[in-house]
Amino acid sequence: MDLAFLHPLYEHPGPWASVYVDTSRHTEGTPHERHLTAQALARELAGQGCDEATCGAVRSALEELAHSSEPNGRALFARAGEVVLDPSLARAPLRDSALWAPLPHTAPLLELAGEDPVCVVAYIDRRGADFELRTALGRRDAGTVSGRQHPIHRTSTVDWSERRFQLKVENTWEHNATEVADALAVCQEETGADLLILVGDDRERRAVHDRLPRRLHERAVEAPHGSGSRLLDEDVEQARAEHVRRRAERELERFLAAREPGEDGRAGAVEGVPALVEAAREHRIDELLIRPDGPDAHREVWIGEDPDQLAVRRTDLKILGEQNSWPARADDALIRSAVATGAVALSVTPATDDSPSGGLGALLRWA
Structure with a gap:
């Protein structure tokens, strides 16, 4: 997935409201149901500490979807009373969700909007x-x-x-x-x-x-x-799903081969949060591989104001000279670094292999 469209999310500091909403159901009662959903998600954000202006912006944006015929869903990313980005989704989310956090929660986009073969x-x-x-x-x-x-x-x-x-x-x-x-x-x-x-x-x-x-x-x-x-639509969907699965398998094969040290004793791929954090700080990530259900995806790391200010421990950021720091999900922090350095990201869920270990890995630009 080309992450360039996410740049507007990292041009401003957080915290951010991240909302994923399903618009795949279309019945006579849909407008009223979506009105209730807008209110419920705004309340959920408020309960997490979201400011009133941002809650209002999210609620208004969701209310505008009351009569939308979008077949799958929408993601909303808002801060400081403004919705900054609202991409349509290629697949409906399993459930409506709202999160208030230091970084936008972009990791679900890899599955909901990322691999959508035309x-x-x-x-x-x-x-x-x-x-x-x-x-x-x-x-x-x-x-x-x-x-x-x-x-x-x-x-x-x-x-x-x-x-x-x-x-x-x-x-x-x-x-x-x-x-x-x-x-x-x-x-x-x-x-x-x-x-x-x-x-x-x-x-x-x-x-x-x-x-x-x-x-x-x-x-x-x-x-x-x-x-x-x-x-039929199901024939096309089957072909598209097979294409996504083959792509994920090819990238996993590349990852597994690159993980083995070369003649110089260095590997062209890394896995696990500590190694990925180090590679992100050095701008060495070329392709980020994420298995969203992996245990490392939601592991806590520490971030500073800039994308390469990333550490496993808060004290490590202070050693690097960063005075302000916040906890963040590892997958969201690594995606921010990938966006800043022009790397791509891919969900490897469609593949059958359990690699990378912990659910996070990367192919490197240099070893």
């Missing part, structure tokens, strides 16, 4: 293809490509003239597959799609897949559906 579904036949863009917010047409329209169909005879005709049919198929693959590559570049789903007969899917640029081979999957069928 998909282009290509419905392929021998004449060309229709493209459809799928995101967590819905679907829309993404273009059409038409190849040669004649000749398309084979014959069943073995006459020499018919053999020549069949060869022309083969050439037409190959030409059209190339046209579709080229157009799909352009569509992927224009939309930034993470995943390409090819729908059609086996031969047609394979012909297009083989002609895609090599850089797109890992992004393309073939759906086991017949020509002309339209993928």
